[in-house]
Amino acid sequence: xxxxLQRICAVLPAVLLQLLxxxxxxxxxxxxxxAIDLVLSILAFLFVLYLITKQGESTYQILWLxxxxxxxxxxxxxxxxxxxxxxxxxxxxxLDRAEKLPPDPRDPAPAYAALTGENKRLAQxxxxxxxxxxxxxxxxRGAVYYPLGEEMFPHMLEELRRAxxxxxxxxxxxxxxxMWDSMVEIMAEKAAQGVDVRxxxxxxxxxxxxxxxxxxxxxxxxxxxxxxNPLVVVRGTLNCRDHRKMLIIDGRVAxxxxxxxxxxxxxxxxxxxxxxxxxxxxxxxxxxxYTRMFAEFWxxxxxxxxxxxxxxxxxxAGAADGCVLSYYDSPLRPDAASNELYIDLLSQAQDTAxxxxxxxMPGHALLDAFIRAARRGVDVRIIVPGVxxxxxxxxxxxxxxxxxxxxxxxxxxxxxxxxxxxxxxxxGVVGTVxxxxxxxxxxxxxxxxxxxxxxxxxxxxxxADFLATQEKCVERTVENIxxxxxxxxxxxxxxxxxxxx
Numbered sequence: 001x002x003x004x005l006q007r008i009c010a011v012l013p014a015v016l017l018q019l020l021x022x023x024x025x026x027x028x029x030x031x032x033x034x035a036i037d038l039v040l041s042i043l044a045f046l047f048v049l050y051l052i053t054k055q056g057e058s059t060y061q062i063l064w065l066x067x068x069x070x071x072x073x074x075x076x077x078x079x080x081x082x083x084x085x086x087x088x089x090x091x092x093x094x095l096d097r098a099e100k101l102p103p104d105p106r107d108p109a110p111a112y113a114a115l116t117g118e119n120k121r122l123a124q125x126x127x128x129x130x131x132x133x134x135x136x137x138x139x140x141r142g143a144v145y146y147p148l149g150e151e152m153f154p155h156m157l158e159e160l161r162r163a164x165x166x167x168x169x170x171x172x173x174x175x176x177x178x179m180w181d182s183m184v185e186i187m188a189e190k191a192a193q194g195v196d197v198r199x200x201x202x203x204x205x206x207x208x209x210x211x212x213x214x215x216x217x218x219x220x221x222x223x224x225x226x227x228x229n230p231l232v233v234v235r236g237t238l239n240c241r242d243h244r245k246m247l248i249i250d251g252r253v254a255x256x257x258x259x260x261x262x263x264x265x266x267x268x269x270x271x272x273x274x275x276x277x278x279x280x281x282x283x284x285x286x287x288x289x290y291t292r293m294f295a296e297f298w299x300x301x302x303x304x305x306x307x308x309x310x311x312x313x314x315x316x317a318g319a320a321d322g323c324v325l326s327y328y329d330s331p332l333r334p335d336a337a338s339n340e341l342y343i344d345l346l347s348q349a350q351d352t353a354x355x356x357x358x359x360x361m362p363g364h365a366l367l368d369a370f371i372r373a374a375r376r377g378v379d380v381r382i383i384v385p386g387v388x389x390x391x392x393x394x395x396x397x398x399x400x401x402x403x404x405x406x407x408x409x410x411x412x413x414x415x416x417x418x419x420x421x422x423x424x425x426x427x428g429v430v431g432t433v434x435x436x437x438x439x440x441x442x443x444x445x446x447x448x449x450x451x452x453x454x455x456x457x458x459x460x461x462x463x464a465d466f467l468a469t470q471e472k473c474v475e476r477t478v479e480n481i482x483x484x485x486x487x488x489x490x491x492x493x494x495x496x497x498x499x500x501x
Contacts, residue, residue, distance in 0.1 A: 003258065004389045041349055041475055067495065075452065084165045089150055090237055092332045095193060097203050097307075098299040101295060101296060101300060102311065103434040107287055108312045110111075111323040112126070115454060116265045118455070125341070125344050126325055128323055129341060129452065132327075132335065133328065135293075135325060135327040136325070138203075138288075138289070138324055139285070139318065139323045139358070140321045140323055140456045141317060141321060142282065142417040143281065143282055143319060143332075143456055144280060146257070146279045146280060146495075147465040148276070149259040149265040149277045152279040153266045157182060157183065159249050159255075160247075162250075163190050165195065165196065167195060167197045167224070167247075167248075167253075167372060168249075169187075169198065169261075171202075171246070172209075172243045172435075173202070173206050173209060174199075174210045176210070177262060177269070178263050178266075179261055179262060179268065183261065184221070187223055188222065188223065191221060191223050198294075198306075200225075200242070200294070200297060201226075201228065202243070203227040204241055209262065212442070215227065224304075226301060228297070238446065243435050243448050244328060244435055246293070248291050251310060251314060252287060252314050254281070254291070255281050256326075256449060257278050257422075258422050259279045267476075269426060270417075272388065273417020273418060274418060275418055276417065276420065277421050278351060278462075280451070280458060282316055282324070282372075285417050287328070288311070289326035290326075295310065308463075321457055322459075324454075325451070326452075329436065329443075329447060331446065331447070336443050338432075342366055342369065342424065342438075343365055343366055343450070345430065347369060347372075348427075351378065352380075352427055353373055354379075354382075355371075355382045355383070357421075357423050357437055359384075359393055359397055359437045360399070360400055361396055361400065362439070366443070367403070370382075371403065374407045374408035380411070382411050383466065384412070385419045386415040387415075387416075387418050393439075398481070401481050405476065410475060412473035413474050415472060415473060422435060422438075422442075428460075428463055429455050429459065430452070430454045433458070434448065434449055434450030435448045
């Protein structure tokens with residue numbers, strides 16, 4: 001509820017200004033109302049032309065076109081505050097001011113050699129993603145898949161106890177409880193032993209679960225703690241949240257996935273039925289990508305530097321098990337890496353394309369990629385929650401069912417509870433696990449992290465878990481989703497506003 005109130009407060013000044021303007025037109029400015037209205041209409045038209053010529057997601061542009069045409073003054077103000085990338089410049093300036101990381105010493109050649117020798121087209125995808133994100137692919141030497149948060153949690157504690165040099169923690173949501181308190185207890189002990197412990201959490205993501213006082217308590221225990229993009233005043237960076245989730249220990253092991261640091265993610269408390277989430281553990285030189293991702297953010301937003309010595313990659317150890325490229329999405333970049341990646345992978349799919357997502361609200365290009373894959377005979381399946389965490393967002397997710405189902409996409413709702421997992425699996429040989437939801441906020445507005453695997457045994461475990469989870473789902477079909485004019489009308493209106501959710 002607090003997050004909803006924050007978003008209301010963000011738009012309220014512009015709405016009040018629009019109402020004040022309308023009042024002024026009807027009273028003080030009445031004699032000149034027609035001329036003023038003509039000028040505003042011309043300016044709105046020019047603003048719309050500007051939007052149309054900008055490269056971007058069409059669904060997002062349509063929303064702003066409707067807002068600006070309906071409420072020219074309010075719409076223009078809101079767009080300038082929140083709707084264009086210029087609003088994100090304060091975050092970009094912090095990243096630019098931070099001293100750059102030293103060159104990555106890891107060699108991507110072995111990974112590229114394996115990819116090119118087996119699948120030249122997919123190797124092009126990896127090269128494109130590496131160029132866009134600055135993270136090179138690596139030979140995978142030890143990725144472990146966890147089908148539930150409670151299965152990953154004990155291993156997180158075990159690795160924390162083994163920490164000798166540093167512990168880096170970066171999460172969207174932190175909440176006091178069994179999970180976080182257990183981690184803090186170990187991290188405090190390690191900090192007392194001289195281990196460098198740093199915690200970075202999103203201020204808005206944790207606004208109702210973690211306070212400044214909680215952060216101060218960590219600092220008293222010798223743990224550095226910083227909140228990302230603090231919500232001090234309403235500004236253009238409000239929507240740019242740190243949705244990343246990563247735990248890195250000594251540069252030798254990293255944990256990531258959909259699991260935040262709160263008890264519902266390990267089913268210690270029940271909020272929306274059984275919480276289905278997934279995660280993974282990386283070891284070997286591939287961990288270096290997560291260490292560097294954390295260091296880049298810490299250097300920029302914490303005002304102090306992570307020692308370059310921490311970025312030294314461990315020597316390769318263990319048998320090769322496919323390849324992995326770990327990267328992060330940024331709303332500050334001109335293109336949306338994960339959105340384009342999923343479109344590209346769907347275009348290459350020949351047999352199967354399976355997805356986990358808690359929210360299914362893709363933009364037009366990604367929606368079209370799902371439809372085209374299904375129409376050419378690919379077995380496209382999507383698992384979504386059966387119990388919603390946000391009823392309005394759940395209704396928006398269901399508004400996409402008809403067009404997808406009619407194209408042949410199969411949609412499954414997890415009846416025991418809420419699915420928070422985010423993953424993809426294409427033809428059983430390439431796939432992703434990370435923090436990226438199939439909605440506008442994740443794909444275009446948030447900082448996210450994702451790992452793209454190729455021919456890793458982790459993908460076999462992901463596929464087996466997907467099929468096991470599907471057995472606990474109810475399949476939605478064109479016949480059982482309900483069709484009516486009222487539903488069509490409501491869904492159409494909701495679809496316009498999906499970029500805001």
